Amino acid sequence: xxxxxxxxxxxxxxxxxxxxxxxxxxxxxxxxxxxxxxxxxxxxxxxxxxxxxxxxxxxxxxxxxxxxxxxxxxxxxxxxxxxxxxxxxxxxxxxxxxxxxxxxxxxxxxxxxxxxxxxxxxxxxxxxxxxxxxxxxxxxxxxxxxxxxxxxxxxxxxxxxxxxxxxxxxxxxxxxxxxxxxxxxxx
Numbered sequence: 001x002x003x004x005x006x007x008x009x010x011x012x013x014x015x016x017x018x019x020x021x022x023x024x025x026x027x028x029x030x031x032x033x034x035x036x037x038x039x040x041x042x043x044x045x046x047x048x049x050x051x052x053x054x055x056x057x058x059x060x061x062x063x064x065x066x067x068x069x070x071x072x073x074x075x076x077x078x079x080x081x082x083x084x085x086x087x088x089x090x091x092x093x094x095x096x097x098x099x100x101x102x103x104x105x106x107x108x109x110x111x112x113x114x115x116x117x118x119x120x121x122x123x124x125x126x127x128x129x130x131x132x133x134x135x136x137x138x139x140x141x142x143x144x145x146x147x148x149x150x151x152x153x154x155x156x157x158x159x160x161x162x163x164x165x166x167x168x169x170x171x172x173x174x175x176x177x178x179x180x181x182x183x184x185x186x187x
């Protein structure tokens with residue numbers, strides 16, 4: 001049997017050269033389209049990650065951060081020592097709106113603050129209120145106390161935050177420790 005003699009080539013059954021060229025081009029186009037779409041998917045995923053990073057950076061630039069300044073004045077009435085502390089909250093970076101302030105303190109504090117009061121702070125501005133500390137000596141012979149302030153507030157885009165500030169008073173020295181504001185809800 002002659003391998004080169006398989007009979008007449010029927011173009012209606014097998015197609016002609018142009019039909020086979022069209023099939024080859026279509027397959028090649030499909031392969032390139034698949035590679036292109038896969039590449040575009042990777043780029044879109046990367047862009048989504050970069051967008052999330054940029055949004056986070058932008059949000060960090062916008063949200064308010066509070067600091068607490070405390071001024072003390074000590075008075076003695078007989079055996080009782082009263083320490084008057086002026087608390088001043090300052091919105092350092094940006095304006096804050098709808099601020100709700102609550103606090104948790106040890107038994108020695110009396111605060112002149114209405115917790116139902118809601119405030120708005122402009123950038124760089126602050127609000128003050130007073131607290132009276134009625135200390136008792138510890139077993140080590142010094143006075144100490146603490147207050148944890150919890151601030152819930154919103155930025156100009158109505159994103160809700162929560163920040164805690166702890167004020168420490170130890171025998172005439174006072175300082176504050178801050179927690180970074182946490183996002184409660186995004187709007």
